[in-house]
Amino acid sequence: MANVDSTISIPPAKYSIAHLHHQPRRHYGRWLAASLIILALALIVKAFAQGQIAWPVVAQFFTAPAILSGLWNTILMTICAMALGLFLGVVFAIMIMSPNPVLKYVAVFYIWFFRGTPLLLQLLLWFNLALIFPTLGIPGLFEMRTVDFMTPFMATLLGLGINQGAYTAEVVRGGILSVDNGQIEAAKVIGMTRLTMLRRIILPQAMRVIIPPVGNEVISMVKLTSVASVIGYAEILRNAQSVYYANNRVMELLIVSAIWYLVVVTILSIGQHLLEKHYAKSQGRRDVKRVTPTEAEGV
């Protein structure tokens, strides 16, 4: 036996227990907790089932045209507004980190103003822009009435997108700052200019940090679209409201939309998870060895 420490004499008898079987810890508490929680959930489900809620109505409206078209509008707006928000977020994140004071302070102002005012107000402002600018365009060349351009869709898109951009800018900035300085110096050293570096090295690596919060923001955005109902954008919650104004089934219609929201959000969460995994992988699984601090020891 080459791997027995040569200084160990024949181990005393008591060391023989070294060959006993290791037994993992028992978790009686867990089973108790599990039962209690399942009981509580069962009670809540029962209360809902027996409460003043007509479940057949929920089923009936689950696929009603009004609800489905609202759902589609919600998804469409989420995609468009998020795309605009991401674009603005990246642009303003770069601006705020620029050494050019003009660019920097424009970005500071943008973030301050749009994070600081309620979205509802921004939507109303865009929607009623004609109160201030009756026409848009280049005078003489091309002009159109502001209200014709600023449809509910456009006003919602601008409102949500620009507002989102202000939040995303901070997230992107955090992501850029998280990129290791060494990576940046390595990029400089092979002669990259600032923009190439951003595109090829910094942003791809920042993705890992950016995706989780942006995923959160997308999920919020799905639900935030409902604010747009005030300017007549027909998203799902608004259509559900239209229905319950007519038939008075308030809770039922809210539950219908809640289920749809949960479906959409669940799909998005799965997408987010896959994306996170993708970026973790293409960065060479840096964190494989990582054990979460609380997992390591057990509760």
Added chain:
Amino acid sequence: MANVDSTISIPPAKYSIAHLHHQPRRHYGRWLAASLIILALALIVKAFAQGQIAWPVVAQFFTAPAILSGLWNTILMTICAMALGLFLGVVFAIMIMSPNPVLKYVAVFYIWFFRGTPLLLQLLLWFNLALIFPTLGIPGLFEMRTVDFMTPFMATLLGLGINQGAYTAEVVRGGILSVDNGQIEAAKVIGMTRLTMLRRIILPQAMRVIIPPVGNEVISMVKLTSVASVIGYAEILRNAQSVYYANNRVMELLIVSAIWYLVVVTILSIGQHLLEKHYAKSQGRRDVKRVTPTEAEGV
């Protein structure tokens, strides 16, 4: 001259330019951009001043009692709901990282459900809880009507706080994961139990990562309180609406509330900034040498 490399012979004449004065780069573009942007801003301000907005009305309502009491309610709710949200966030972040599957899946469900459904719906659910549970309490011992307990304030607090908790849990989890494994091992090695470690080492260090997103969340919360107007919580936007329902000064009242929101958000942002500085400092200014990638080179 001890520090002249001994192998350098008298430098050739052309090397004498080494003693010329270094001249920083000129930025003509910046001045141009600055002028253009200031011009654009001036035009926008002018348009607002001349638009169909009655500025005296704005001034008149700026300190109206309805607005001020709404402002106070907004601030109060932000503080209470955020406190509840932070508390729940920390608790559920710890639960979701726990090796105990029961705790873990309860936390997963909580985060999924409350991030997945619109806040409005959650508020309505709490507010209308009486439809499902007419009374609350321990049967026999102590009972009260649900509607007496579930005032608009309570329903808003529970709705916002529990919803916030789901988001904060993810943030706190990110913060905990960001703490260097070495710190955790060092804590274990001096005999800390899991909870002591969380309290003394992990959470204080996670703060640096947690504060910026939580700051964002607080700022969002200020504006999110406005959703509570549907269940009759008298926050600032609702009170502004009540005024404009009566006098029809929609834009003016919205501007009043926008200004107040900007004031509150600005104060909060400054607070956030100071807190961030505090934590950066007490962690020994790790990042002093850090230069932002874009600053290093100029635009």
Added chain:
Amino acid sequence: PARIKDAGKIVIATMPNYPPITYKDPATNELQGFDIDLGEAIGKELGVKVEWQEIAFAQMLPSLQTGRVDLAMAGMSDKKARQETADFVDYMKSGAQFYTSKAMAAEIKTVDDLCGKSVGASRSTDWPAQITAWSEKNCVAKGKPAINVTGTEGSADARTQIKSQRLQAAAQGNETLPYNQKLEPDTYVTIGDAFSQSLAGIPVLKSEPQLRDAVKVALEKLQTNGTYDALLDKYGLKANKLSPITVNMGE
């Protein structure tokens, strides 16, 4: 007016949250209601197509100002404050009516029983103010406790709060209450008669007197040819008939 003739269409704002005046058919998601039918009829009289735009109630007057819409038909009350921005062609009477749920009907039999109770009404209307005034006169003045007035987000929310017994009673326009009673039979009980009167009108921008007059003429025609009455009948609104058509008579 020429502008509208040229466009061949007239844009009318509505908010389908006010059955049976304006709402959406849950089954088909189509606009429906008295105002919708009346609006279509007015369009026919004017010889133009009607284009409906759904806009939140509070955004209707700003939308008139920006030219986004030409008219608004959403049972809007004709009130002095609103007349600053627009002229109102009044076409309907409405009165606010107290009601409560079957469950509490035993407790609240007459309007006098309302004193000291919680009573709600939609906060975007002036009913909360009217209830307060009513309570001053009929409760406080008689030495009874005042009504606790709550502004709810809309009438639908007031009804939900009655169900959860957060409110003991609520007030709602007598043009909409019958519809809700039909929808949920055996749920609501009216208390007394309407306690206030107001006029509902179609707002037209002050700068467009031509359009205002055209709408007025069209409405008068619809009254003489019986269309107006037929529509009132269709939606069970006989009690709300306003004749003759007036302009800016609300207060």
Added chain:
Amino acid sequence: MSSMVVAVDLNKFFGDFQALDKVSLEIEHGEVLCIIGPSGSGKSTLLRCINQLERIDSGAIWIDDELIGFRQEGDKLYQLNDTEIARQRLSSGMVFQRFNLFAHMTVLENIIEGPVIVQRRTKSAVIPEAMALLEKVGLTDKKNAYPSELSGGQQQRIAIARALAMKPKLMLFDEPTSALDPELVSDVLNVMRDLATSGMTMVVVTHELGFAREVANRVVFMDRGKIIESGTPQEILSNPKEKRTQDFIAAVLA
């Protein structure tokens, strides 16, 4: 009488990979043991198992005659819980390659954290001891500095002081100088040399063969999770028997 550490037939797997392969080891009271070996040979893993930062898959470890990490009941070994493990860890102190000082605490706070928070002693009793330790590692003037304001060598000496403040029976060092600039190495080695002289039982994973030769009572060479050879510094460093040991020592000295 008995030894400070007895480890018998340790096996440790990471997934399919066997990081420790039937390792047995005995360390006497007051002994200084150096472990050498190529990267990935399991040196750190062995140290971490002794300190229960990793859980062994089979075998058993005793420190000062106390069975570590398990409780015997009948013919089974039951894992201890968090609190019991935390208590057992107090018998050994550990110093890492990357110092791992608590970044949000000053030097003094780092040192008193364990005695005050874990051992629940009063600050007034602990602070003089902490100052004495700072004296010993030559950094009295840095007591209010934050770790990031110190050089690597200074941080490592503080890390040693922090471990000593817990009054362990046994000190474990995992490559304590390999993250340091060459001129800073000697300060840390000096502190360790003093500690060895004072009679502390020490296990040191190191690449500093000079230090091993001078201070160690015994040197162990590991490769691929096994103990290949063990003996006096002279035996292992100058006359290794095994081919793998010879190759390794040649590579490091090259």
Added chain:
Amino acid sequence: MSSMVVAVDLNKFFGDFQALDKVSLEIEHGEVLCIIGPSGSGKSTLLRCINQLERIDSGAIWIDDELIGFRQEGDKLYQLNDTEIARQRLSSGMVFQRFNLFAHMTVLENIIEGPVIVQRRTKSAVIPEAMALLEKVGLTDKKNAYPSELSGGQQQRIAIARALAMKPKLMLFDEPTSALDPELVSDVLNVMRDLATSGMTMVVVTHELGFAREVANRVVFMDRGKIIESGTPQEILSNPKEKRTQDFIAAVLA
């Protein structure tokens, strides 16, 4: 004719702290220069100034007779802009202590990134060259691995290959082996030795005095931002004249 690098009277301040103090240096074509000195003496700063990762506060640098970082107009030196600086950096390659391979790219992608994206050459032309370089550093089989899957020594060899792929006139090394495990150091030093033999001009900041002695044409000792002594390896490493040099060499060899 003229030298590869001429640096005249460089001064560099970080805030109030002077990191380089009137440093002048000349490096011939094909010369291998090693820079040694204690931590904080300005060795990295000097290298980074040559490569324009830091901007000098006064003085001037020429690489292969081209003035670096500035344009002379009349009696003023005007700073160049981003694009011009990026172009000038192509004349030198740099290898860092911490490898700094692009974490999101495979080994091959790391090597061809510069030639393809910066020099705008076609992939088909670059890939064979990249494979040849991989051959040279002995890592052909790792071309599709991600950096995190490689050992430190392997990463550092890839970093050298990446720098060479740009065909620089001059290679700068900043402590290329000090983050490596001792047994991995020799692989990297071998690659550098080959490179020196092939006639590449090299500036190497290192603590490996053995390597300096064997490969360098000249050794420079720096302390507190100044060049204290410069000469053949023999002169500096075995018979240093200055007290500070003697102390430093004694400490490192201890």
